[in-house]
Amino acid sequence: MVDRKRHPSKEIEAALCYAESQGWLVVATGHHAWGKMYCPANLSTCRCGEYCLTCIWRTPKNAHNHARALRRVVDNCTVTDTLKRGN
Template sequence: MARRAHPDKDIEAALTYAESQGWRVLPGGAHCWGKMYCPWNDKTCRCGEFCISCIWGTPRSARNHARLIRRVVDKCSLDATTAVRH
């Protein structure tokens, strides 16, 4: 089953990019629209700082939040070309 789309087009595009890189996007949460999970779930991956990221439903700046989502994905210490899934 496909996840529901984020209401903001910039954030939805960033989430689609994250999913194309192997990240899981799960809608729902207490104070956020959803969460994004690193596909590698490695203890050494930036001390877990970027392994889970919150996705806000109504951020102050949707464009900046979308840029942050892409940055988290791009700065992951493990990438699809060098890492082995656990």
């Protein structure tokens, strides 16, 4: 079980659980965005120097597309990919 507040959308919550299973930190902020996701490495080499940090919206226009976008951020993270391969 996660040690954080659950997202109201089941699809987005599933994407957040996927991110956590890949080592990402999910923090519910309770401000404008529902929360943020942080890459486990958080290096400047990740995502062209922008770090792997992504906002999680509370009520996106399309929850399915937002969940897919969150998974895509995790899957396209160069550092997470390197950690998976063991390099």
